[in-house]
Amino acid sequence: MSPLSQVLLDGIFAGGTYALMAAGMALILGVVKVINLSHGAFFTLGAYVAYALAERGIAHPGAAALLSAAIAFAFGVFLGKSFVNPIRSHPFALPVGTLACALLFEQAAQMVWGPHPLSIETGAPWVGPGGLLIRRWGAIAFLSSAALLAGLKGLLATRPGLPLRLIAEDEEIAGSLGMDVEAIRYLTFGGACAMAAAAGALLSPSGAVTPTMGRAPLILSLVVVIVAGMDSIGAIFLLSIGLGILGNACAYLLSPQWSYVALLAAVSLLLAARPAGIVVLAGRSD
Amino acid sequence: MTALLSAEGITKSFGATRVIEGIALSIAPGEPVGLFGPNGSGKTTLVNILSGLLFPDAGTVRFEGKEITRLPIDARYRLGVARTFQIPHPYPALSVHEALRVALAADPGNRSAGEGARGDEEGAIEDLLSRTGLFNQRLVPCALLSQGCLRRLEFARAFACRPKLLILDEVFSALSALDEKELLDLLLAANRDDGTAFLLVSHNPPLLKSLCRRILVLEEGRIVRERRV
Amino acid sequence: MTARFGSLHRLPLVLLIGTAAVFLSTILCVSPGGPALAASLPGTLKIGVLAPLSGPYAAGGTSFVQAATLAVEQANAEGGVSGRRVEIAVGDSQGRVDVAKAEALRLVSREKVSALVGAYLSEETIGVMEVAAAHRTVLIVPVAATAEITDKVRRDHARYRYVFRVGYSLPQWAEMISAFLSDRKVRRYGFVGAGIRWNHELAGTLERMAAAHGITPAYSAFYSAGNPAFDPIAVAAAAASPDIVILGDPGRNSVSFLKRLREVAPALPVLSVGGALGDARLAASIPLSAPVYVQAAAWRGVSPDATAYVERYEQRYGAPPVGYSDTLPYDAVTVLVAAWRTAGSVDSAVVVPVLEFDAFPGVAGTYRFDAAHQARWGAGPGTLHGTFVRWERDGARIVFPPR
């Protein structure tokens, strides 16, 4: 195994973890048109559900993902219906409001599970060709993010996804076609929250479970969603993987301390070069 | 007679689609010109290029003999090329009066005039308000204006720079008959009294015929016909 | 536009509730003494405890306050101070200097505490020092390790003589680690920590101290909290093939990193400088294919006092302490109460000389303070020496210092 190829493979996996979070955020941004800063809290919720199940002897990632998705969907629908939808016309109130929601959740998690870090067994990595280690959580993150994004893309391309696409493009037309735009919005919000929680449940074995664990992945997936252009699912996946590889390569070849700075600097440069995001918007009509 | 605005070889693509292909046109001072074309023929893109909101991939735009191809829209406004939008984007929190102050403040001649400019500015705003019939609405926040009033405000905003050329994008669509008539009168008066040239984009051939001396017909990114009325 | 004003019919109600809330809270704030949550009995003595209880550092702060509470209960069970009960008043420092200073002011000026214990992070503690100096209040620093604290005492003794540190300084810390490494016959070590000043200083000091034992660093890396690149660090650390990897971050990152490292190098021993990895619940889920050592101030079995403390803590809070961010605050309170008893007073002018010259038994050993008011830790005789334990499936075993 050459260290560099291991680092690059791990970078792809790290990118998979960003993509997993970014998928839900992009869906919310596209359909509900809201930057959801409570997405990290739902990620944390999923991790705690996985921990609570593992404590009770149910250490199956699928079970944890399903249960946490169900819980998060319920909370997400509530949040979407009672908080996000009523104040949608004030786009600035929402990031702050959802951030407050994340703080609320962090404090609640601290009160329920304690502030101390908790942990679930990781499981030994698989050994791939050439002695490359395939970290379990990494493979799970990569495959599930690819599946999730492909599923989203498929959904948006087919008939059942038509309402989502229409609302993302033009709400007035969607409304005039008799769609219940409000309901579709909060159901989408709930669905995206469920995706975040499932991600948290799947990734929980990779590190420590703490109330504030959702903060770090939130920033990077936010970066991915905004730069990738919000509704281009392929770009989200590619950018996530690219950032993952870049971060790891920088950490290995230059200095780990500056890998975060390198990612942010790369994003800043990208924005300076392409002020409208990496997906060039087609001709805008005035 | 030298052209007020002339364009040559204007070409613009978005990604792989070529929206406009080698357009040439010229507008004489004080000339009312119409632009007609079906949906998707590239009218809006052409208007955006002429007004400076977009820059063409190839070709040149000249105004009074000076090249302005890559001059942004705000600089063109200060030269005297004003445009209105098909869908107005008002400043929600500003009143009509304030919206006009913004347009007047942008004029460097106005700003450098110093102390005395303040009174002139008030006078100019009052003139614009009464010409467009917005005087009673002058203190209303733009967010609360009706569609008709918003269109009137677009006109007032465009007239604030004492334009030599007005580019009007679908400005009479979806208006009440009264609003339409008053704005038409306003446009014709400006053309007659101040010699303001205009390029009027519309779907409506009778309207174009009644207002313009020359109508350009755009199809699939090319000017296919030019009709004189 | 209508959507924008949709909720306005509830405006009067909301305004009313809001006004009432503001009014009520203003009364609460301005009334003397604030909300008297725990009215203290006359004759009780108060110790102000400052620790981050919310946000990312809440884990350390919570066990900090739990241990201080335990120490005060123990002191009261032993008769208090000259028959007076001891109480603690807690301030949440939130990991911020400005808040830590404000809370210290609240404890001093409103709660009328006789001494302060805290804070947790170095930057908070430096801020609190100023409050303690300005109000001539004794401040016992349990965990913050920066040299700036003792250096201020040394340079301006008259102003900062109220500040004492029971926790280890960075050179002492590095000295203890070096002795341990030497005992384990380590020749080359790797050092991994968060990219903060504390870790940079520890790595630098350790390099100097270890050189005396002929031990050299094979690899060192610091990661950023925003995107801790654990995987490449683990790969690079394993590739440098050191005899042991030292984790300089006592928080949750040590857990995440250890997992990543074990995936790449299952047979590489690891030493964590105290903190989260001292938690038995966490240790149950980490791979023990190679030794995982944890440094602690004290551990069950080191002394009868330590065993008694661990048992009391476990009984009270349901889990054993991690041996660092709880043991040191516990000892800080114990030392303070002992000094008050000896001095027969809580007056700083009397207590400071007692702290300067006396010896105070605590869970980790006997505390004596040097000229810079730093407790004497280290590997030499007559010092507090700390403990190194190794995790086994059935619990931790003390491996250093050797019996």
Place this chain on the structure above:
Amino acid sequence: MLPSFRGGWPAAGIGLLLLFPLSSPDAFFLDVFTTGFLLAAFAASWDVVGGIAGQVTLGHALPFGAAAYACALLTSLAGWPLPLAVAAAILLAAAVGAGVGTLSAPLSGPFVALLTLALGEIAHEAAAGNTFFSGPGGYAWGGEGGIPVALPWQDAPPFASYYVALCFLCLASFAMLRFSRSGAGLILRAVAGSPITAQASGVPIARFKRLAFTVGSAFAGATGAGFAIHVGRATATDLSLELSFQAATFAAVGGRGTIVGPVVAALVLHVLFQGLSLPPAARVLLYALTLMVTLRFFPGGVVGTVREAAWRVRWKNGTGSFRRRGRGRPGEGGS
């Protein structure tokens, strides 16, 4: 704005705040207010950029922290006198703002927030990760522990800090209000309301965005220098994303683009939640709940929503009334 807001309310508030220290509150309460005044000025400076000019920045801690660090370095290391260091710090903050404004001027919407977030985080990482000086004490400076500010005084009396900070807040808010009501402020509000219409009205929007960043950052810098002086040191927290979020939060609650709203929100929220000595868990829960409830019922911020309501009442007949009242006017307008 509601007519009642224009009257003596601000004066009454200032009067109460001036009177407050004379009711002999404890040092803690004065300290909470002092910090509150500085945070309020910071929130107002955010509002110049994020509210008036509509450039939602998540890197507003950058000029704040840059000024704090400049103030600390220039006094402690270079030995400059404090007033000179503060002036230099404010200039530096304004320059930083101009730089950020130049970079973000071509961007719009969430891209502005993203770029400023990235720049702020880079600065925070640089400050937290660099132990850049070996100070006179033989120990490292910089890093998360920050750098001390060398002050010509020791242990400033709390009421003095209180009055200085209050004075600063009043002057700064007044200056920012004046700026927002000036011609440049009007143009910035137009840029915020509809950049495309502003541009089509001849406004060079990039230049005005840069102006907003420069002015807002200069005020943020003045606040940052004041904060460093009050706390006694500049730390990496002064550059943190949390601080930028805090300013944005105050603006969201108070009402973006009103200057007064963010100031009042910052004062009320900070004093309520830091000054009430609530248990930590209750403090966080109440803080988050208050934010959510306030935003749920005042989504445009308290002052913003009230102002919209006032418009609504005043211009109830604004929409559609034109046709009746305006009849016959264009004839005379055309002449």
